[in-house]
Amino acid sequence: MNQSNMRSRHLLFSSSSSPISTELATQNTRGSPNFPSKELWAGFLVTLVAMVAGVVLFTCLKRQCLKKWKKSTKGVNLRKLDLRRFHLEELQKATMSFNKECLLGSGAFGNVYKGVFDNDQVFAIKKSHQSSYQTILEFRNEVELLSRVKHSNLVGLEGYCDQQRRRKPLTWRQRVNIAIGAAKGIAHLHEGVKPSIIHRDIKPSNILIGEDFEAKVSDFGLVKSGPMDGQSHVSSQIKGTPGYLDPSYCASYHLTPFSDVYSFGIILLQLVTARPAVASTRSQSRYHIIDWARASLEKGNVADIIDANLLTEPCNMDMMLKMGQLGLKCVIKSPKNRPTMIEVVRELEEALEATKSYECKQEPRVSSHESIEKDEGLSFSINGIGLEKFQVENDGLSINSASMQCFDVNSIILGERDDLKIINGGNDGAHLGTSNVVLL
Structure with missing residues (x-):
């Protein structure tokens, strides 16, 4: 056979004008028709x-x-609620583009601005921080809950704004490059300097992305000198970000470079799935992204959990599977069984090298409602280099700008998620106070 x-393959691809095979040539000499076998x-x-x-x-x-x-x-269909849906442009105009002069106060959830609308109505506009909601579903549930609160001594919900920014999803290759760049930076902290340095707060928002998608690790506020001679460092206080903290470190207070490896493993899973590290919308047994993604990755079914935005254009599923499975290696329960960051870099680069034969035969498609835009709200600079926020939003990775950005969680995107707002108001809407609040 x-x-x-x-x-058959020879017959199919031969371009010679001579008889294609001995068998056919023999048949022709016998007067048989020159038909394919x-x-x-x-x-x-x-x-x-x-x-x-x-x-x-x-x-x-x-x-x-x-x-x-x-x-x-x-989730909740907000259109069915008796609430006004505000446009982002209305809120920007009412607050002079969220000018500091309109800032009334700030807190852990967000900032509160005074907003004056065209009909002379005054509202307090509360603009949430990008980390206030893990998913759009959480926001919708809160709007629905607050819409049912009606009392003369309580702030009433007047409306909301859930306008989505237009964003361009990241390609699979861009995600891999981000992972490799960040891994190299962390590896240098662990093995490129003496004594070694443990970052202790590896998470998406502490990774900056440049124009060519070269990742740079930032925010060294929690760094700790690494232990000498391979010994662990006993910490007197657990520090880090929930969802990215190494359970072994939390249980034993022993800090090692493998704690950073664990955190980076979570990021690898997020680059593949574009899901938050923890989500209350998932079942208790799959509350954490590790438990949610493990079964599919172990079976090799990356398509079950992959970011849906990756399916809108050519995607190397093998590379995404390998990156997800590497993420699982990084979060193995026993720290000593996890790979070092040097090994993580090598595995990522070898996997990417194996994809060189993969050629995208079509340009990435961007839908008509997507565009690349800059978010001035989170722009800042270090040594003259423009930086911006890069975040993982609900279900996808995308970018807002071609300058430097910061990587954070909820759809993988670049820029601030200032599209989630709630408008609270009183009965008359005439005065600013406890009865008129706009929450963004």
């Missing part, structure tokens, strides 16, 4: 069926992932 297949037709049909089956399988997987994504983001 193998010989027949080899002959049965083996050739069989091979052609098998190839055709395999191609069709592959296309059908890919389409089914794509639809399945998109269906799961839509289901996971489906």
Whole structure:
């Protein structure tokens, strides 16, 4: 059978004007018609069926992932509530683009601004921080809950703004480059300086992304000198960000470079899935992204958990699977069984090198409602280098700007998520005070 297949392939691709095979040449000399052999037709049909089956399988997987994504983001229908839906432009105009002169106060949840609208109504506009909501579903649930609160001594909900910014999803290759760059930076802290340095707060918002998607690790406010001679460092206080903290470190107070490896493993999982590290919307057994993604990655079914935005353009599923599985290696329960950051870099680079034969035959498609834009609200600079926030939002990775950005969680995007707002107001809406509040 193998010989027949080899002959079929030869017959299919030969461009010689001479007889294509000895068998056909013999048949021709005997006066037989010069028709393709049965083996050739069989091979052609098998190839055709395999191609069709592959296309059908890919389409089914794509639809399945998109269906799961839509289901996971489906929540309260805010349009059915008796609330006004404000446009972001209205709020910007009412607050002079959220000018500091309109700032009334700030807190852990967000900032409160005084907003004056065209009809002379005055509202307090509360603009949430990007970390205030893990998902859009949390925001919608809060709006629905507050809409039911009506009392003369309580702030009433007047409306909301959930306008989404237009963003361009990151490609699979850009995500891999971000992972490699960040891994190299962390590896240098661990093994490139003496004594070594443990970052202790590796998370998306502490990774800056440049124009060429070169990642730079930032925010060294919690750094600690590493232990000498491979010994662990006993910490008197647990520090870090929930969701990214190494459970072994939390249990023993022993800090090692492998605690950073654990945190980086969470980031790898997020680059593949674009999901928050922890989410109250998931079942208790899958509350953490590790538990949510583990089963699919161990079975090799990365399509079950991959960011749906990656399916809108050519994506190397093997690379995404390897990156996700490497993330699981980084979060192994026993720190000593985790790879070092040097090993993480090597595995990522080897996996990427293996994809060189993968060629995108079409340009990335950007829908008509997507664009690259700059978010001035989170712009800042270090040594003249423009930096911006880069975040993982609800279900996708995208960028807002081509300057330097900071990587954070909720859809993988660049820029601040200032599209989640709630408008609170009183009965008359005439005076600013406890009865008129706008929450963003």
